[in-house]
Amino acid sequence: MRLRNLARVAAVGAAIALAATGCSSGGDDDGDTTASGDKACGLTIAFVGAQTGGEAALGINISNGAQLAVDQYNEKNADCKVTLKKFDSEGKPEKASTVVPEVVQDEKIVGVVGPAFSGETKATGPTFEEAGLPIITASATNPALAENGWKIFHRILGNDAAQGPQAALYIKNDLKASKVYVVDDASEYGKGLSDIVKKDLGSVVVGSDTVQDGQTDFSAVVTKIKSSGATALFYGGYYDEAGLLRKQLTQAGGQAITLIAGDGVKDTKFVDGAGTAAAEGTIVTCPCLPPEKAPGTFFEDYKKAFNAEPSTYSAEAFDAATVFLDGIADGKSTRADMLEFVKAYDKQGITKQVKFDAKGEVADKGVWAYKFEGGKIVALKEIK
CATH class of the missing domain: 3.40.50.2300 (Response regulator)
Structure with missing residues (x-):
């Protein structure tokens, strides 16, 4: 579980400085961060996890859940859309360590759904922490991840x-x-x-x-x-x-x-x-809710969007993405502001009441x- 490319994190300082400028007054059509009412616009949520490789099915379940949340948000906020940018880790710590520096250097990214697996989360957590970029994993269950003192770490499910x-x-x-x-x-x-x-x-x-x-x-x-x-x-x-x-x-x-x-x-x-x-x-x-038991129309919405039934951690990823989307809707346009928003979050999701303790864990560990x-x-x- 070696950490690679941490030296590249030095470049993150400039990215964070750009992100910290928040909403500008009068952006154009090139995707610059702008304001629309109280919402923050032109922002991005990242997904980090397997999209190819032996464990791709698990990663795709998760990224699809996050994608559904973003798509539904954008339908309601056509004037102020959010982008979901996916980074393929192949489910391997070594690969994740090469792509995560790209994540933290993108100043428009204010939150990460993932990383998907425990090994890649362990390998990349210090990079996210250095960048002050909040993460909410929908699937990494190793208990020790919450014991590293990372302020950016959150887990939307019970651990092992x-x-x-x-x-x-x-x-x-x-x-x-x-x-x-x-x-x-x-x-x-x-x-x-x-x-x-x-x-x-x-x-x-x-x-x-x-x-x-x-x-x-x-x-x-x-x-x-x-x-x-x-x-x-x-x-x-x-x-x-x-x-x-x-x-x-x-x-x-x-x-x-x-x-x-x-x-x-x-x-x-x-x-x-x-x-x-x-x-x-x-x-x-x-430690996941059967997706067919999720309230509302989540199950049918997912089937319609992806021509497949939601599977392991699709619903949890939907909840994780929703936390960030709620922050964007509340005008949180910098990583620092988003992190404080996530820490104070307390709202009913489709899988559980989403509220994180000081270590980033949720109370509902069914x-x-x-x-x-x-x-x-x-x-x-x-x-x-």
């Missing part, structure tokens, strides 16, 4: 300190598994979540192992899982590797071993890797259990 214990609770109370094997993908997110689950499961953990991003042959770990006598497998990581692991475990005769995974596997791309039959019955946990059935993801219940 909530998800991990609830996943363990589901394994013990609902699956009643007495022998559990735990595997992680060595990522900031996957290892962090798996470590919490292992701690909460305690003596029922009969073994653990680590795989790597991009790994395709899981024969060695499959052998260990089967020989352990485990009836359940918890996986901390993303859907690409999880799908292949599930497929190979089933092919090796481990079809009776139930797979439970975190939110990084909550995408139908998991089925592409595992196959519909092998994926059947897999449980995933997520965790849901979902199940793969017939190739689709079905909400089971909120784990309590």
Whole structure:
């Protein structure tokens, strides 16, 4: 998780100085920041996350949710539109570290939805902090992100300190598994979540192992899982590797071993890797509201806009973008003013009451259990 290009942050000073000028009096049609009533105009919100690569489906879910919020805002404010600018991190800390300096140097950007994943958030947080650019992640769940002292950091969902214990609770109370094997993908997110689950499961953990991003042959770990006598497998990581692991475990005769995974596997791309039959019955946990339960017309609006149903963190991203849009509507045209607006925000969103504590965390940390059935993801219940 090395930080790169931090030297380029020196150039941010000039960008911030430009942004701090706020709304000018009489902009033109070239996109300059101007004022329209009390609203700030000509401003941009950024999205940072995977748009290509192995985890692109998760990133696109999120960027689409933010895009819907921006599009609906622009429909109501045609004279004072906001731009959503997307920066592709490919879901990798190294890539994110090369694109984030471009984000902070764009003086029109006053807020960021993202970064999407925990590793890239850890790698780029110091850059955002140096630039004073507020971020609201809709999906990065590693608890340690809130412990860095970053004033710019906000998270619109519960972290893995909530998800991990609830996943363990589901394994013990609902699956009643007495022998559990735990595997992680060595990522900031996957290892962090798996470590919490292992701690909460305690003596029922009969073994653990680590795989790597991009790994395709899981024969060695499959052998260990089967020989352990485990009836359940918890996986901390993303859907690409999880799908292949599930497929190979089933092919090796481990079809009776139930797979439970975190939110990084909550995408139908998991089925592409595992196959519909092998994926059947897999449980995933997520600190996210089932999008069909979002109030109002969000679900249908998303389907109409993107010809697909909203999925993991689409609704949370909609809420994150809405916080920044509300700030722009309130005339916040500088990063400093937007940061203060976000810190004081207290409003009902479509997923929860959005209000951040001093560390940037929200109070509502609900965790849901979902199940793969017939190739689709079905909400089971909120784990309590």
